[in-house]
Amino acid sequence: MMVKILDVLIGGLLMGGIYALIAAGFSLQYGVARVLNVSHGEFIMLGAFATWSLYTLWGVNPLISLILCAPIFFIIGFIIHRTYYKRLRISSESLAVFEGNSMLASFGLLFIIQNIALIVWGAPVKGYSYLAYPVSFFGAVFSANRIVTLFASVILGFIFYLFLARTRLGKAIRAAAQDPDAAELMGVSINQVLALCFGFGSMMAGLGGLLISMTSVMITPFMGLEYTLIAIIVVVLGGLGNIKGSFIGGFILGLVGTIVSYIQPGLSLVAYYLIFLLLLSVRPTGILGK
């Protein structure tokens, strides 16, 4: 029994690490750039497919593709914001209009990315195994790749947190999140900062997808939507635009998910959703919100 509980708890933490990383990227895009990026999950899917292709075609170690993929995903996100969302932001009459329109546009982006992936990789399920040998931990057994993913996501999250808290650019990002107009008056080049945030967001999604693909999940062009939903729920749980909150929320949701799917597999998404409902009606600002 003890081992079972440990099994579920550690499993939840391992899941939570990835959720936290994904949600932090989503939170950055919505909290600062004000784009509710529904295509976030599609970047996760792209990250997973990129790793799969690199690993099976050229035998590149997934941990090395981590370094390869990060700048590419950042640049993709940066360019998308510079060429599209920036213009949309300028042509929208108000922030509320921009939020609505940018969300709908990101649905368009979702369909674009998903169908390009379908054309390139096709619908059949893909997968690979990497570091799949078992590791025992106080009697509970896990595959080594899941522990690697937990460490990788915690380290990435920590680096990012330091970047936001300690550097000058991080300060500009935080300023832009609080009040974009005032930040601009204080000399922050706002379009640059927003595009950077969008780029960082897609980078985290891509890396999240890369880590997810390592844990021998099934990779399909349709896998993204589920992760987008999870990111939305985690972000609301932790408070919009709150990176620390996203991390705590990610671990909570990971734990709840594994506990529920241990009791009744197939209902974990329903459980996430009930949390979401409860939270929205009791505390819409999130657990760390004011």
Added chain:
Amino acid sequence: MTRRYFWPGILVLLLILLAGFPRYASAYKVIFLTNVLMYVIITLSWVIFSGATGYISLAPAAFFGVGVYASAILSKSLFLPVFIAIGGLASFCLAFLVGALTLRLRGMYFTMFTFGLVELIRHFTQWWEVNVTGTVGRLVLALDHTTIYYAMVIIFLLVLLTSYGIRRSKFGLALQSIGECEEAAAHTGVNVTRVKVFTFALSAFFIGVVGATMTMRWQYIDPPTAFDIRLSFMPVLMAIFGGMGHLYGPIVGASIFSVLDEILATKFPYYYMLLFGVTMFVVILFMPHGVEGVIQKWRQREKGGPSEKT
């Protein structure tokens, strides 16, 4: 005088054409038109709520699916109009509940919530079918396509009259004022929450009704077809593409896209959906008021042309 009879005249002409259509056209064309009408009705009902208030609902697929399941369960024992109405009522109740819980929230939270609602109900139905009833999917008693077609035409007329009625009434003004400034609307004595929740439920009612009717044509249903997430996005795109200021906007937008859907979706599904995404992307940036906005701009240029020359 001629202006006054322009729109009623067009409507009567359209109805005569729609009513006579099955006498002259082949079965395939009747089924095709039924599909077009389905999208037109869903888009019009979506606009009743979201067009006026600015709250973007992504729940149409949920209401549609609830209508589908309600009618699939009841169709063997009841009379056609009765179970269609029950399908609508089921969606009405669901929307009422969801609206009462979430419409106090800011617009974006509402949108996220409705987006998740579709997935929630689909997953739950799937789980229920696997674990409780033991069979995924069910067969439905089929009806002939002309009956379904006429049912669709009647629903279309009802939706059109309802939207028109709302736009002309005090209730519609209240909705409009909510869309422009919710706080001001509340201060002028509009019961904001009640108006929003009721309208949301009303628009869900029609979507549920369409779902219940379409079930008869599909004959076999399972959660992925009943709660197809595309049914949530299509009306949004169609309404934006057509424009939401007048009633003809959603009708034009829905007709164009459902015809495209029929021609392209079966032959090139991936390229079609890619095109769908690109259109959504482009329309939002370059035509924020849709076809209607383009027409209005063009008309203004006609009118204001001479003065600009001087």
